[in-house]
Amino acid sequence: MPATIIMGGQWGDEGKGKLTDALAAEAAVVVRANGGSNAGHTIQTPAGVFKLHLVPSGILNPDCLCVVGAGVVIDPAALVREMDELQTRGVGLDKLRVSDRAHVVLPYHPILDQVAEAQRADDEIGTTLRGNGPAYADKVSRVGIRIADLMDEAALLRKLSRQIEQKNQILTRVYGRAPVELTPLYHELIGLGGRLRPHVVPSEILVQDALAAEKEVVIECAQGAMLDVDYGTYPFVTSSSPTAAGACQGAGVAPTQVRRVVAVFKAYSTRVGGGPLPTELLDATGDTIRERGREYGTTTGRPRRTGWFDAVAARYVTRLNGVTEVALTLLDVLDAFEEIKVCTGYALNDITLDHLPARDDLLAQVVPCYTTCPGWLRETTRARHAEDLPDGAHAYVSFLSDAIGAPITMIGVGPARDQLVPTGSRPLVPAR
Numbered sequence: 474m475p476a477t478i479i480m481g482g483q484w485g486d487e488g489k490g491k492l493t494d495a496l497a498a499e500a501a502v503v504v505r506a507n508g509g510s511n512a513g514h515t516i517q518t519p520a521g522v523f524k525l526h527l528v529p530s531g532i533l534n535p536d537c538l539c540v541v542g543a544g545v546v547i548d549p550a551a552l553v554r555e556m557d558e559l560q561t562r563g564v565g566l567d568k569l570r571v572s573d574r575a576h577v578v579l580p581y582h583p584i585l586d587q588v589a590e591a592q593r594a595d596d597e598i599g600t601t602l603r604g605n606g607p608a609y610a611d612k613v614s615r616v617g618i619r620i621a622d623l624m625d626e627a628a629l630l631r632k633l634s635r636q637i638e639q640k641n642q643i644l645t646r647v648y649g650r651a652p653v654e655l656t657p658l659y660h661e662l663i664g665l666g667g668r669l670r671p672h673v674v675p676s677e678i679l680v681q682d683a684l685a686a687e688k689e690v691v692i693e694c695a696q697g698a699m700l701d702v703d704y705g706t707y708p709f710v711t712s713s714s715p716t717a718a719g720a721c722q723g724a725g726v727a728p729t730q731v732r733r734v735v736a737v738f739k740a741y742s743t744r745v746g747g748g749p750l751p752t753e754l755l756d757a758t759g760d761t762i763r764e765r766g767r768e769y770g771t772t773t774g775r776p777r778r779t780g781w782f783d784a785v786a787a788r789y790v791t792r793l794n795g796v797t798e799v800a801l802t803l804l805d806v807l808d809a810f811e812e813i814k815v816c817t818g819y820a821l822n823d824i825t826l827d828h829l830p831a832r833d834d835l836l837a838q839v840v841p842c843y844t845t846c847p848g849w850l851r852e853t854t855r856a857r858h859a860e861d862l863p864d865g866a867h868a869y870v871s872f873l874s875d876a877i878g879a880p881i882t883m884i885g886v887g888p889a890r891d892q893l894v895p896t897g898s899r900p901l902v903p904a905r
Contacts, residue, residue: 475732476690478720479800481697482736482790484706484744485715486770486777488802488885489737490514493530493693495893501688502538503531504680506723507713508695509546509578509605517888520562527552528559528569529693535565538683540676543574544713544723545695546608547620549665551578556668571669572676572725573621577662581640581653582607588648600746609712611636620673623666633659677725684730692724698736698790706833709748717794736796736879738787740804740869743768743777749837752780752816766806781814781843784876789829791878799877800893802885804866810848813869817876818842846872853886859896862886870896 477496481487494516497503510526518533525532527547529539541547556566582604589607590600600606611617616636622629634655641652683690696715699705703714713719717734721727741762744750754762759779762768768777790796807813819826819839830836849865856862862870862884874881884894 475730476684476692476724476726477733477735478692478694478717478731479735479737480694480717480720480794481715482699482738482787482796482799483697483742483783484699484750485695485697486743486745486768487697487737487739488800489693489695490516490525490530491802491885491888491890491893492735492737492800492883493691494518494533495890496691497531497534497537499689500531500534500537500691502540502680502683502690503529503534504540504542504676504690504692504724504726505529505545506542506692506694506720507544507715508711509603509608510548510551511601511603511605511695511711515888518890523559523562523564526555528555531691531693532559532564532566532569535568538568538570538679540680540724541569541571541575542676542680542724543572544719545572546576546578546605546612546713547571548578548603549620549623549662549669553665553668566672569672570674570676570679571620571672573619573624573673574675574677575620576608576612576617577620577623578604578608579618579636580658581637581644582611584644584650584653585640588650606712620666620669623662624670624673626663629662629666630659633662680725684726690726692720692726694720698794699786704789704793706748706829706836707831709746709833717796733798734794734796735798735800735882736790736794737800737802738782738873738877739766739802740782740807740873741766742780742783742786744780745770745775745777749833750778750780751786751819751836751839752783752814752841753778754780758810761809762806765809766803781816781841782873783816783841784873785816785819785827786829787873787877788827796877796879798882799874799879800883800885801870801873801881804870804884805853805886807848807869808850808852808854811850813846813848814843815846815872815876816841817844844872854892856884856886856894857891859884859894862894
């Protein structure tokens with residue numbers, strides 16, 4: 474059975490974890506494809522709220538095999554802490570698998586992240602400073618250390634010695650920082666490798682075997698497509714490709730094995746950190762959206778920037794990723810507004826653009842061209858069927874679907890599992 478990709482359609486934090494958790498109920502395998510512990514997925518269940526960072530959101534389904542794919546950069550200490558927390562709360566880890574090809578975030582990576590961000594002065598990217606960027610840089614420079622290396626003491630010592638020697642040259646001579654000590658780090662990694670060993674597998678083979686057996690495979694992306702290193706708002710982007718193509722690469726799935734690409738969009742826009750956000754609201758309306766949407770980062774707690782829905786960016790993402798359907802989350806946040814605006818074009822120097830310019834300085838200068846939609850001023854959180862939604866909400870969803878260029882098949886009206894409303898365009902979970 475071909476795979477389903479769940480990806481963020483905006484700048485991250487769209488509610489992908491909730492959707493993955495819902496689809497995992499019928500999935501045999503859930504694969505996390507990219508990102509690191511900088512990502513966070515919050516899932517509200519009858520057993521309480523779970524905040525996941527590296528472990529795939531499908532872990533709450535005891536029958537689902539959960540795979541951390543090769544495209545993820547893993548802080549092994551953070552992963553072990555997350556595993557311990559889940560076990561403490563009664564979540565079993567028998568179905569957790571970790572790719573032996575995934576790269577490792579080491580203690581010198583966050584340090585390099587911090588000093589690089591400090592040197593950007595007024596052009597900070599807003600990275601979470603977890604070291605993921607430098608870890609990905611080591612990966613593409615072909616000097617990274619992988620999970621497989623933690624399974625072999627001799628190989629780890631050889632590679633780690635070489636890397637620490639090089640990184641200490643940079644830390645001490647360029648940045649005036651203290652060097653990283655080899656011996657304690659080596660022993661710590663050996664211990665962490667021992668903890669992870671029962672879960673480490675060649676995950677791409679496991680995923681391919683599941684597809685060959687016609688099992689349902691869900692690929693979970695981190696961040697959002699507008700943070701893609703190639704097609705996002707560069708340089709204010711993440712260090713990986715949180716796109717449909719990146720999901721295939723990170724999970725070990727061929728493009729021809731994908732059936733559905735589900736892009737998750739909020740009913741408005743948010744962003745954390747630096748970089749242009751064309752529809753940003755720096756007023757009471759933006760504050761209201763932030764408070765009603767509880768727009769604070771899962772990982773950092775930082776307040777998110779807020780704005781009206783950007784259909785220009787959304788259509789761009791839909792076209793580049795072959796999006797087959799959209800899940801629209803947090804519609805209930807807009808219940809309080811008499812009028813709701815949607816950006817349907819950009820004005821730049823008397824020219825109207827229907828796409829994103831590559832230069833971030835030009836994107837920062839665009840003036841949104843808004844279409845105003847009537848609000849509904851009715852609570853939607855109790856809706857469980859499409860017909861429960863007010864007419865104004867239906868009209869807004871229909872307008873967004875046309876503007877995005879893909880059908881909206883699911884609507885989120887709250888954080889709980891049962892607050893994901895199918896529109897009737899297709900079933901929430903495909904028939905098996």
